[in-house]
Amino acid sequence: xxxxxxxxxxxxxxxxxxxxxxxxxxxxxxxxxxxxxxxxxxxxxxxxxxxxxxxxxxxxxxxxxxxxxxxxxxxxxxxxxxxxxxxxxxxxxxxxxxxxxxxxxxxxxxxxxxxxxxxxxxxxxxxxxxxxxxxxxxxxxxxxxxxxxxxxxxxxxxxxxxxxxxxxxxxxxxxxxxxxxxxxxxxxxxxxxxxxxxxxxxxxxxxxxxxxxxxxxxxxxxxxxxxxxxxxxxxxxxxxxxxxxxxxxxxxxxxxxxxxxxxxxxxxxxxxxxxxxxxxxxxxxxxxxxxxxxxxxxxxxxxxxxxxxxxxxx
Numbered sequence: 001x002x003x004x005x006x007x008x009x010x011x012x013x014x015x016x017x018x019x020x021x022x023x024x025x026x027x028x029x030x031x032x033x034x035x036x037x038x039x040x041x042x043x044x045x046x047x048x049x050x051x052x053x054x055x056x057x058x059x060x061x062x063x064x065x066x067x068x069x070x071x072x073x074x075x076x077x078x079x080x081x082x083x084x085x086x087x088x089x090x091x092x093x094x095x096x097x098x099x100x101x102x103x104x105x106x107x108x109x110x111x112x113x114x115x116x117x118x119x120x121x122x123x124x125x126x127x128x129x130x131x132x133x134x135x136x137x138x139x140x141x142x143x144x145x146x147x148x149x150x151x152x153x154x155x156x157x158x159x160x161x162x163x164x165x166x167x168x169x170x171x172x173x174x175x176x177x178x179x180x181x182x183x184x185x186x187x188x189x190x191x192x193x194x195x196x197x198x199x200x201x202x203x204x205x206x207x208x209x210x211x212x213x214x215x216x217x218x219x220x221x222x223x224x225x226x227x228x229x230x231x232x233x234x235x236x237x238x239x240x241x242x243x244x245x246x247x248x249x250x251x252x253x254x255x256x257x258x259x260x261x262x263x264x265x266x267x268x269x270x271x272x273x274x275x276x277x278x279x280x281x282x283x284x285x286x287x288x289x290x291x292x293x294x295x296x297x298x299x300x301x302x303x304x305x306x307x308x309x310x311x312x313x314x
Contacts, residue, residue: 001094001180001202002030009061009075012042015092016085018063018077022070028061031089031180035240035258036203036222042089044082083165087178090202094180097123097141110147122158128187140199146187152215154194158183161201161221161239177201181222186210192217192233201239208245220257232269244279 006027013020029040034054037043043059045051054062061075063082070076079085103109103121110129115121120138127133128147137151140158151157161181164174181200185191185207192215199205200222207219208227217231220239227245235249238257243249247261250269255261262279272286284291 001032001090003028003093006040007093009077012061012089013077016063016077016079016088018079018085019067020075021067021078022075023073024075026060026075030202031086031093032059032202033222034059036200042077042086044086046082083175083177087175090178090180099123104141116153134193140183142182142199143185144182145185146189146209148188149185150190152191152193152195155191155196157185157191157197158199159196161198163201163221163239179221181205183207186227189213195219198239214251226263247279 006029009026009028010020010024012028028042032038032041032043034043034057037057037059039058039060041059042061042063043054043057044063045054046065051068055071061077063077063085065080065082067078099122102119104123104125106123107121107125109127112130113127114132116133116135118136119133122139122141124141125139125143127145128149130147131145131149133151134153136154138156143158160179163177165177166173167175179199179201181203183197183199183205186209188210189207190212192213194215195213195217197205197219198221203222205219205222206224208225208229210228211225213231214233216234218236219225220237222240223237225243226247229243229246230248232249232251234252237243237255240258241255242260244261244263246264248266250267252270253267253273255273259276261273261277264280265277266282267273267288268282268284268291271284271288273288277283277288282291283289285294
């Protein structure tokens, strides 16, 4: 998320009650999680094993729970609970604004776009030309939709990320990391009925040009789906996964978070993808592996009773 105008780091430190270490003249230009940070961004870290990744990332300002050596040119904001401090900044700079009308006055809708009954369009949404939005679609704030996009009935675009911090010392364990990202849907995309596409925690969830979704598909926060992909019904994509151009996922494929499926890969129905896959191949099973190899393995598994009987008869 980018701020409307840059904010002095001294002002940020005062807002969250942090000790400022390092460059005190910096201007913060946005908030971002470590996977999406850019120069000028504020990020946070609260586990030592991630300190190096955060300190050496593009983040210019880092909220951290321990005073360590500050990299040259950067600033650290040191306090006990970086997670809660970060959430407070999200709430300040992208607060929830209730809507009282079905289509926000701040939404921009392109020429030739058709909006069917009972559609909700939130604040600062932009929809391009010649789109068709079917009944009961919900489009959350700050979503961007290109030209010639079709969204079937009942789909929800831009819901919050599924992202929580566990605090087992409390009766209610999970603290919500407030989402301030967006969903961007490029031109010529079709989204089926009853799909859910979550916004990024702080960056963008992106659906590439020409991609087509069947019904009941879930796209997790910050995922990037390439151009001209084809997803059959009940596919689920974990947060921050990268699906490259031309990938085909058949029905009920489950894809874990933080991985990449390479360009032109095909994953057959009901397969599970726990780690990255090379492009240009066909995969099957759990864990998803080369489909031909997997079928040979299944053939041998079916022969186990026969082989066992033969051994016992010797």
